[in-house]
Amino acid sequence: MTKEGVQGATEEEEQQQAQSKKGLKKQQKEAEKAAKKAEKQAKLAAEQQSTEEDDFAKDRYGVAAMVQSQQKLDRALVRVQDLTPEKADQLIWLRARVHTSRAKGKQCFLVLRQQQFNVQALVAVGDRASKQMVKFAANITKESIVDVEAMVRKVEQKIESCSQQDVELHIERIFVISQSEARLPLQLEDAVRPDGEGEEEGRATVNQDTKLDNRVIDLRTTTSQAIFRLQSGVCQLFRDTLTNKGFVEIQTPKIISAASEGGANVFTVSYFKTSAYLAQSPQLYKQMCICADFDKVFCVGPVFRAEDSNTHRHLTEFVGLDIEMAFNYHYHEVIDSITDTMVQIFKGLRDNFQTEIQTVNKQFPSEPFKFLEPTLRLEYTEALAMLHEAGVEMGDEDDLSTPNEKLLGRLVKEKYDTDFYVLDKYPLAVRPFYTMPDPNNPKYSNSYDMFMRGEEILSGAQRVHDAQLLTERAIHHQIDLEKIKAYIDSFRYGAPPHGGGGIGLERVCMLYLGLHNVRQTSMFPRDPKRLTP
């Protein structure tokens, strides 16, 4: 062998030796890994065996089969709100959502929630529950729906964080009826956290857009539940009060042939071979019902306004509560009827929905809503005087701008201590063409607006019920008579003097509760930027 060859051989040898050293090390490592793995598997298997062996509570928990109406169980489920000390020491079943679950050693604390009510529940290792059952309970994902059999127990110290403060549940059986995915798009605790608290303590709050995008989850929060129950109450009180006054509920068409309030803010829909519009208000049809001798009517239905306003109080679709009635001699009969209806609604909310109001106030604090009986009615000229006194410059026939409306609201609140009032006798120039002019002063009209917390909620008036005068007013406002021919014609065959007004359900709820954005009181709000969910 040559020197090179020898060197080459030794190098090879070295390489081989090195390789084998490396190889050895590698082999060693792999062996260790394999050993560890085997150990782990053995341990797991042993554990599993032991768990299966020791789990005496196997039948008392688990994920239930999907409810496909397999059987009719004669089992009464108790409501969380009925869990009071009266039920102490009773064994009951209930179905609720898992709001939170927290394991602590041999115990697992759960908070079970049903709409606005929640109760603390406990699974503890003992003769009813095994270790595996406690572990299972701790791992149930938030928002899952569970069926629980539990003993109701009185507690010594009030549980401040729950709505049911005097009792807790000791769980004997727990089954998951509908499991929730682990990752929620928003956390319910964050969604009900007041903004101030969020900033102070550095905790998360959820911004409005996220809430609206995931409305199904957001609507589960105690605040949302309270808001929409109250809204349902407003509708109910509106209907009941008016029905008791002898009003008839009517339904008006929403697909119409001509824009009722003006051409600018109307949605167009394709209607077979032509186009039609979505109604901006039931105005025309309410009045036609009066001419058709229904005397006093109201309707609850959607209103569509294609207004490209992105403000805290505008929606493109909202629920209108509209009133129209024939009167005997003076349109104040109409105002009195409307204000009395509003006062009945406020009283009904105050007396029957305190729980809901308090729940909303927890997240959105506000002053309670104040009103006077009889309702305060100011004339436009008086309002102008109040504004002048406060340093605001305004002409006699000017309309009130939003800031001036708000300022006026504060001045009225300070002077009369009311959040609700009527402003009567608006200048004729700023009202629609069908408004009846004032008989004594042509600059003014028999029209009125109503305000809650300084924001307008109703615009109304005595309507022109004479075809001749109506035509004159339309011409004065430069409206195409052809487009409103059917409307004018309805007054040609005897029409009683009448008037009315309409309110927005969402706005009334928002202002009653002292909230700041109408989207909070609209379940699935529609605005220029939002079409879903």
Place this chain on the structure above:
Amino acid sequence: MALRELSSLEKFLGLKKPNKYSTQGDKKVPVLQSNNGPALVGLVTIACHLVKEAKRPELLGDSAESRAVVQQWLEHRVTKLDGCTKEDVKTVLKDFNLYLQDKVYLAGNQFTLADIFMYYGIHSLIVELAIQEKEQYMNVTRWFDHIQHYPGIRHHLPPVAVLRNRIYTGRHH
């Protein structure tokens, strides 16, 4: 502006003969030519002279301390207040509000020339304030309303409406 103030001051002091003023420089500093002696230059100088002429020395303060305070505020008026920028307005009003917390007039319990000229100087700022801001600077508003109603002061300036009661009480809107 300064000339109108001086003429209003003359009326308040009851001086029979109105003086003729001229101005100098781009800042239009008022000048009063006098028959015996050098011309008086400057708003504060002329104002103090007029007060002495009208034999109302109490308007300059009746103790050494109050005299010093009056001069200080007159100084403040022409140096800090006149020509203060939009950003400074908040600070100016905030400090003024704090100062007036425990005083009826600028010099304590006595009405002086300092009140007159601070009123003239601050009027244009107060006129622009919204009701909510006026309530925020409650002491300034209180002092301002008091001075503008003082007999004989408010000649050339329009009155500013001040409400009797607070209308922004709650935590909202």
